Amino acid sequence: MRTRATVAAVSGALAVSAFAVPAAQADTRDGGYGDTTITKVVVDGDNKASVGTSAAKTIKVSVTATDDSGIKGADEFSLSGPDYGFFTTTKPTCTKVSATTSTCTASVTVDPKVDYLTNASAGTWYVDAWVDANDGDYIWKEKAGSFKFQRAGKVTANASPEPVAKGKTITVTGKLSRANWETLKYAGYSGQSVKLQYRKSGSSTYTTLKTVTSNSYGDLKTTVTASADGYYRYSFAGTTTTAAANATGDFVDVQ
Incomplete structure (x- = not known):
């Protein structure tokens, strides 16, 4: 659940409890005690999570930790980002690796219709994690890992005319847009570099022909010379705040 007003209070409570151990036993490294360490944090498989305007998104968080006695368990992970962005996960399930x-x-689960996301919340987020070991050791680590929390992106492509004579000009238009979490609609994304790509009929690989910049409305337009049957698409690599997207390839019959 997203919480705005209580973020500071929650973070403060966690910080206090993390250090609430006898002074003689305290180990200031990451707020932990003993030899427990966090070795890896992965969010949604590739440390990127994008949310659109309607469907709820379930974000998976995995934290790998080690201790000479083995790992007992972990508390809910906290995710925090720009504009007071804050989520807590479900109770983690720990699986032994060794x-x-x-x-x-x-x-x-993040639901754009319920969680009142702001566009300013998109960007780099961090994972805070508390992990307990079997022998009483533990680690409380702020910013144990980071990930990109992104507005979903969309891009379209339309190549014409269809069919076209070999050597003639093909015009490829399209539009780059991204989720606006505040209006719950998609809006044009201006001033972005987008690649025009081509896949020859019978091939499975797209190659980049040129780079186009989206205009103030997110519109894309360029021309190429027809050479052989194939598919044209626009490909957007994404930014820190907006997820990558590929258009569906539009087939052109060259005669």
Whole structure:
């Protein structure tokens, strides 16, 4: 669940509890105690999570930790980002990798219709994690990992005329847009570099022909010379705040 007003209070409570151990035993490294360490954090498989304007998105968070006695469990992970963005995950389930190492996995469901996301919340987010070991050691690590929390992107492509004579000009138009979390609609994304790509009929690989910049409305337009039957698409690599997207290839019959 997204919480705005209580973020500071929650973070403060966690910070206080993390250090609430006898002074003689305290280990200031990452707020932990003993030899427990976090070795890896992965969010949604590739450390990128995008959310659109209507469908809820379930984001998976995996934290791998190690201790010489093995890992006992973990508390809910906290995800925080720009504009007071804040989520907490479900209770993690820890799976043993070895006698000393486990991967603890949890998730959080983000619903743009319910969670009142702001566009300013898109960007780099961080994962805070508390993991307990079997021997009483633990680690509380802020910013244990990071990921891109992105507005979903869309791009379209239309190549014409169809069919076309070999050597003639093909015009490829399209539009780059991205989710606006505040209006729950997609809007044009201006000033972005988008690649025009071509896949020859019978091939499975797209090659880049040129780079086009989206105009103030997110519109795309360029021309190429017809050479052989194939598919044309626009490909957007994404930004920190907006997810990558590929248009569906538009087939052109060259005669």
